Amino acid sequence: MPPTTTGTATGPSPAPAGRRERKKAATRQAIADAALRLFLERGYDEVGVREIADAADVSTTTLFKHFPVKEALVFDEDRDQEARLLAAVRERPEGQSLPAALREHALTTRLAAADGDARFSAFADLVAATPALRDYAQNMWLRHTAALAQAIAEESGLAPDDPLCAALAHFALEAPRAACAHDNPREAITRAFDLLEHGWSTLTRPEA
Amino acid sequence: MPPTTTGTATGPSPAPAGRRERKKAATRQAIADAALRLFLERGYDEVGVREIADAADVSTTTLFKHFPVKEALVFDEDRDQEARLLAAVRERPEGQSLPAALREHALTTRLAAADGDARFSAFADLVAATPALRDYAQNMWLRHTAALAQAIAEESGLAPDDPLCAALAHFALEAPRAACAHDNPREAITRAFDLLEHGWSTLTRPEA
């Protein structure tokens, strides 16, 4: 969720070889940075897309070639986040359980959030204060949940429509959200996932 | 969810005494009817609000005085539905449990859906085929769930933030959705709520 430090894109694809792709990523980042800065300064509804395009020194058409709708400017890292989430499940160390992998992922991403705390809470406030962004974030969360459920089904060998997959996915993404309210988020996440793992173990291996 | 038969509004407020309110309800209904007709004929994205306003013989300004956004034209009965849902919980017969009241409500509304089957399935197809409507419906469902959870908390005396309330609300609204897939929806709903009630009973009265 938190914006990258500034312009320096540290994503899951750290080596975009060609110059072309580098430039493309650069303009995309320039647009996202300009948008976030303006939104934080004056509020989401007070800034128009034209103004953002101007600030990033591109045309509005270019802006919309990079971001399908205005809300997507705020959730720049949406795609990367989902990719990282699925990767955390699919490429987990040998022998690691699904809940354990998800806990790892939740902890590391939460740490990154606690890192730039000022930036992050300002970002959270912005979303919370803007209905359009709340709705968009909600639907995004749902898409991630669905994608995760499918990945879990593939990895666990369960039927894709087994409610267990959807439940695990739902919980795994809900726990970090709920943990934000706690005074010690890391502790809350760890304990939530401990509980989840034990339940998961007994459900998938009923003989225990 | 299913549209009213045609123009004849059979809502929870069957006696709008004043002429003013009757006229207002009439134009509102005229707009919703025109919109649904055009949407079903040609698809949601192929019909503009100006055209709908023309078809209902009102100005677009008037249209937006009745419906906050275009999507709301499709879910005309949103407010009424939520009101009926909450009423089913709050004004349930003395001694009836919450899950039982919710099951009753689910069964009666599902019967109404099975009634005008052709209309209803066309409506469902329209929503399923239009991303904007899917998103809107999803958020609507969430609002209803939140409202129901609060009503459940008030009626049951549980703490408003008790996860049990949210869970019951979630399940009570999810069960009918899942039941649509079954060949015998009534059976599916009844059994789902039976299970829910027994679980609910033991959770609220652990000595049983």
Place this chain on the structure above:
DNA sequence: CTTCAAAAGTTGAGTTGTTGCACTTATTGA
């Protein structure tokens, strides 16, 4: 090195959802 096709960007005009404003008309309660 040249050339060529695809990708990225620009420009400008258009469509569509949505709102503001000033105004008319109808209903209602006093």
Place this chain on the structure above:
DNA sequence: TCAATAAGTGCAACAACTCAACTTTTGAAG
């Protein structure tokens, strides 16, 4: 009967988004 109030109108505007035609860059193949 008389104002207060609410519904509705017409028009103009704004903002988000799209489209079509055109220029520039870039990657690679001849």
